[in-house]
Amino acid sequence: MPYTKEERSAIWLDSFGIDYARKAKLLASHTPYALASQFLSLRGEICAAVGEERCAAMEASLRSAQYYGALERSYAEKGIACVTYFSEGYPEALRDIPDPPLVLYCRGDVSLLGRRKFSIVGSRHTSPHILRLTERYARELSKAFVIVSGIADGGDAAALSGALERGGAIAVLAYGFDFVYPECNAALLRKVEERGLAVTEYLPHEEPRGFRFPARNRILAALGEGVLVVSGGMKSGTRSTAEHAYQYGRDVFAFPYAPGVSSGAGCNALLKQYAKLVDDLVDIAAVFGINLTETEEISLTDAERAVFAAVREGEAHITEICAKSGLDALQVNPVLTMLEMKNLIVACGGNRYAALK
Amino acid sequence: MISKIMSFALCGLDGVPVEAETDINSGLPSYELVGLPDAAVKESRERVRSAIKNTGRKFPVQKITVNLAPADLRKEGAYFDLAIAIGILKASEQLAGADCGGIVFLGELSLGGALRPVAGILPLLIAAKARGFTTFVIPAANAREASYIEGVTTYAAPSLGAVLDHLTGIVPLAPVAASSYRAAQAQYRADLSFVRGQPVAKRAAEVAVSGGHNLLLVGPPGTGKTMLARCLPTIMPDMTFDEALEVTKIHSVAGVLGGEGIVAERPFRTPHHTATTVSMCGGGSHGVRPGEISLAHNGVLFLDEMPEYHRATLEALRQPLEDGCITVTRSGGAVTFPANFMLCASMNPCPCGNYGSADRVCTCTPAAIRKYRDRISGPLLDRIDIRVEVDSVRYDDLTSAAREESSAAVKARVERARAVQRERFAGTGLRVNADMGERELRQHCALSPEGDGILRLSFERLRLSARARARILKVARTIADLAESRDIRPEHVLEAVSYRQSDGDA
Numbered sequence A: 001m002p003y004t005k006e007e008r009s010a011i012w013l014d015s016f017g018i019d020y021a022r023k024a025k026l027l028a029s030h031t032p033y034a035l036a037s038q039f040l041s042l043r044g045e046i047c048a049a050v051g052e053e054r055c056a057a058m059e060a061s062l063r064s065a066q067y068y069g070a071l072e073r074s075y076a077e078k079g080i081a082c083v084t085y086f087s088e089g090y091p092e093a094l095r096d097i098p099d100p101p102l103v104l105y106c107r108g109d110v111s112l113l114g115r116r117k118f119s120i121v122g123s124r125h126t127s128p129h130i131l132r133l134t135e136r137y138a139r140e141l142s143k144a145f146v147i148v149s150g151i152a153d154g155g156d157a158a159a160l161s162g163a164l165e166r167g168g169a170i171a172v173l174a175y176g177f178d179f180v181y182p183e184c185n186a187a188l189l190r191k192v193e194e195r196g197l198a199v200t201e202y203l204p205h206e207e208p209r210g211f212r213f214p215a216r217n218r219i220l221a222a223l224g225e226g227v228l229v230v231s232g233g234m235k236s237g238t239r240s241t242a243e244h245a246y247q248y249g250r251d252v253f254a255f256p257y258a259p260g261v262s263s264g265a266g267c268n269a270l271l272k273q274y275a276k277l278v279d280d281l282v283d284i285a286a287v288f289g290i291n292l293t294e295t296e297e298i299s300l301t302d303a304e305r306a307v308f309a310a311v312r313e314g315e316a317h318i319t320e321i322c323a324k325s326g327l328d329a330l331q332v333n334p335v336l337t338m339l340e341m342k343n344l345i346v347a348c349g350g351n352r353y354a355a356l357k
Numbered sequence B: 001m002i003s004k005i006m007s008f009a010l011c012g013l014d015g016v017p018v019e020a021e022t023d024i025n026s027g028l029p030s031y032e033l034v035g036l037p038d039a040a041v042k043e044s045r046e047r048v049r050s051a052i053k054n055t056g057r058k059f060p061v062q063k064i065t066v067n068l069a070p071a072d073l074r075k076e077g078a079y080f081d082l083a084i085a086i087g088i089l090k091a092s093e094q095l096a097g098a099d100c101g102g103i104v105f106l107g108e109l110s111l112g113g114a115l116r117p118v119a120g121i122l123p124l125l126i127a128a129k130a131r132g133f134t135t136f137v138i139p140a141a142n143a144r145e146a147s148y149i150e151g152v153t154t155y156a157a158p159s160l161g162a163v164l165d166h167l168t169g170i171v172p173l174a175p176v177a178a179s180s181y182r183a184a185q186a187q188y189r190a191d192l193s194f195v196r197g198q199p200v201a202k203r204a205a206e207v208a209v210s211g212g213h214n215l216l217l218v219g220p221p222g223t224g225k226t227m228l229a230r231c232l233p234t235i236m237p238d239m240t241f242d243e244a245l246e247v248t249k250i251h252s253v254a255g256v257l258g259g260e261g262i263v264a265e266r267p268f269r270t271p272h273h274t275a276t277t278v279s280m281c282g283g284g285s286h287g288v289r290p291g292e293i294s295l296a297h298n299g300v301l302f303l304d305e306m307p308e309y310h311r312a313t314l315e316a317l318r319q320p321l322e323d324g325c326i327t328v329t330r331s332g333g334a335v336t337f338p339a340n341f342m343l344c345a346s347m348n349p350c351p352c353g354n355y356g357s358a359d360r361v362c363t364c365t366p367a368a369i370r371k372y373r374d375r376i377s378g379p380l381l382d383r384i385d386i387r388v389e390v391d392s393v394r395y396d397d398l399t400s401a402a403r404e405e406s407s408a409a410v411k412a413r414v415e416r417a418r419a420v421q422r423e424r425f426a427g428t429g430l431r432v433n434a435d436m437g438e439r440e441l442r443q444h445c446a447l448s449p450e451g452d453g454i455l456r457l458s459f460e461r462l463r464l465s466a467r468a469r470a471r472i473l474k475v476a477r478t479i480a481d482l483a484e485s486r487d488i489r490p491e492h493v494l495e496a497v498s499y500r501q502s503d504g505d506a
Helices: A005-014 A020-029 A032-037 A039-050 A052-063 A067-077 A110-114 A128-141 A155-166 A183-195 A212-223 A237-247 A262-273 A281-288 A302-312 A318-325 A329-341 B044-054 B081-091 B121-130 B140-146 B160-167 B199-211 B225-231 B241-254 B277-281 B311-315 B318-323 B366-373 B395-399 B407-424 B438-444 B449-461 B466-482 B490-498
Strands: A081-084 A103-108 A117-121 A146-149 A169-172 A197-200 A226-229 A251-254 A345-349 A352-355 B002-011 B014-025 B030-034 B063-069 B103-105 B135-139 B153-157 B215-218 B300-303 B325-330 B333-338 B342-347 B386-389
Touching (some): A005 A067, A005 A103, A020 A039, A039 A052, A052 A067, A081 A110, A103 A110, A110 A197, A117 A128, A117 A155, A117 A237, A128 A146, A128 A155, A128 A345, A146 A155, A146 A212, A169 A212, A183 A197, A183 B366, A212 A237, A226 A262, A226 A281, A237 A251, A237 A262, A251 A281, A302 A318, A302 A329, A302 A352, A318 A329, A329 A345, A329 B199, A329 B449, A329 B490, B002 B121, B014 B081, B030 B044, B044 B081, B063 B081, B081 B160, B121 B135, B121 B140, B121 B241, B135 B140, B140 B153, B199 B215, B199 B225, B199 B386, B199 B407, B215 B225, B225 B300, B225 B342, B241 B333, B277 B311, B407 B466, B438 B466
Parallel strands (some): A117 A226, A169 A197, A226 A251, B030 B063, B103 B135, B135 B153, B215 B342, B215 B386, B300 B342
Antiparallel strands (some): A081 A103, A345 A352, B002 B014, B325 B333
16 A cells, blocks of 8 residues: 555654654654745754754755655555554554654555554563463463563563464564664564564664663553553663553553562552552453453363472472372373373473463 | 514504514614604604613614504504514514414503503403404413403513513413403492482383484473483393494403403493583594594483583584494594484473572572573484473472382383384384384384374474374383383373374474
8 A cells, every 4th residue: 555645754754763752853843745845945943953963864855756655665665564643554542652763664464553452561581480370370461462562581581472372463673674683582573573573763783772662661551452461670661661551541561579589579569559459360351341351272181280289389390290299200100291292381490380370 | 683573553442453673783883663653652662762761671772673564554642562572572583482372462651661551451351352362471461351361362461571581481460360241230320219309200211212203301400300311221231242242342342441350330421511522423634533422422412501512512413312332433534423312311301400499499480491402503403302391309309208119120111112112113114113214114103093182282382393103102102111001091191192293393
């Protein structure tokens, strides 16, 4: 679908890498199309906002017959679709925040932006138990929502891969499409682009930089109807996402952590303020009035039931599980493997196991 | 006059006959040694000269030429000192009446005339025996080693003087008494009963040894990974005489043989992680020597903190792990050493070591953990069938009086499982389940529909790779053998799945 003139103007304006505050100042009184079509009469104002050098570049681009065509072609070659503030497909959720991105550069299925969305975020330091739990929540919630997350290692990656198993996923990036960060999630990002959607407000050549991540978090927070924080320390970026979400009036959810677990101290801090405690999917489902009952019936043998009951008492070492279930280690080991395959428990390393339900 | 004395040179694990020809002519006094000698052989001139003088004989003041034949073989080491000394004495007619024909002389001389032990006596004597020689004169310190060769007469002499007295019949030496090999003489210091707790890891060790699988122990520092690894040789079946002889040959050539004369214990080698590829695989500029993997032949090669080893060194292990031997090629020629070892590696679960710990916090990012684990390449991990977690031992476990099973009890089960495998693979050239290829897997590892369902589920849910399938099947076969079950039952598959590589990175 060809871009409208307003969209084209927005893409043109965004291509100069002008920082958000200056862009906002210009757009406060003029539309992008007005800026482009009446450039000469507005030159003084534009020059004051963005500086002489950039202003000259903008002027030159308007005089050049090729500039815009080349820009659009280069995006098309990279498989990038642009959804601007003036586009029909622009998510309504972003329109009600004070600083909406002018253009969303997208790779993948743009229609996902129009679906119901829910954000799940977690820090890089997330225990294996919580990672598996996150995957499961993302998988279940993806029945009703498109799951939105970052692409960082740990909690974010678990949310995206869980969501991709069954439904749609949106990854919000803090850099342009010429980059992949972190490198280790390159395969996941590719999968998201193929089966879900990756979006960013940054030009393809803008590299990942520290300051872009908090700015990205506002989009992450705004897109979802709610945000689930699965892990995060006191200084984790997940807290900034939660803070944005709270300010935008979104529901904030968090997993509770035991005292002294540093990877969850941030979650507990959120729970003390405004976040809702989640220890069951129903806690989220009830808020949105959706039904997420699991259809899968899992049958257990007597031994499996005994071992599962032992694990449910809390994360335990295999010798404790043996003591509680009355079986010896050689009998318990295959049972634990079976329970793991039935997605009921998770191995936390060091021969320790935790229940997922 | 010309004299000819037999000796042997070491070539890899084999001996090659070398004849020391000595000719003494009238002329300006000189001493020439020819026949591609290396530095140690050349220096024998000085040792031989002093030894002869200090034994009370005369070093001829004439033109002496010693030729070590065949001339095109590079001679290394100090094996020929004794043969050269005898040759010179014989050629200068100081050994009138002594018959040295058919006797093989081996040994290094000290300046005072004493005979010093040399490395590699066992393979040299075995090679000499194979070529029809039956009488040997060797240094007294090598007597134990030589006593395990049957059907030969070996004289062990403490000094050149003793050799001369023996040859001239003044004080004949008594032949070395033959020792017989008893496997039970193996004396291990470690025992499985000293390892407290760790039921899963111990079981994994038992399965690994039974089926000849390589083993990876994952756990934080100080949890007894090394202790457990040290117990592996103690639960392996006793070595047969041929196996022991093979190991002894290698240790003899490397010069690491203890006073026992024969290696009855299965070797346990723990090269440090700074080990170079050459020290691991064999090589060297002075003759090709066996590396750590050959010294671990028929035993265990333990790589503590595997990710710390040089990548190239680890990669070099792949081919020997597959073939059971290593061919080292140097400018001097190629030598093949046996290297049939069980690989046991240990590593931390993450760089800080606290991943999965109950009471300590792991401070590693997922990326750091992945980077740490990626230091071991996939193809190498492919050759490790069993991975098990060794966790921190609690104080109660350490002090508990509960009786832990001894190595002997486990060994009995291992031997039964090995017997089953011997029967299964009779005539195929395979020894253990770990050796099975795709064809044998199909033949011996058929699964019941239920077992197949479990395997299928494990692939879906635990994200196993296709490569993991063969590993799981082999291990399941071994577990069934340990249970003396003809069929692989579902619980065997489940246990095998539990020893998989973690988190789908199999």
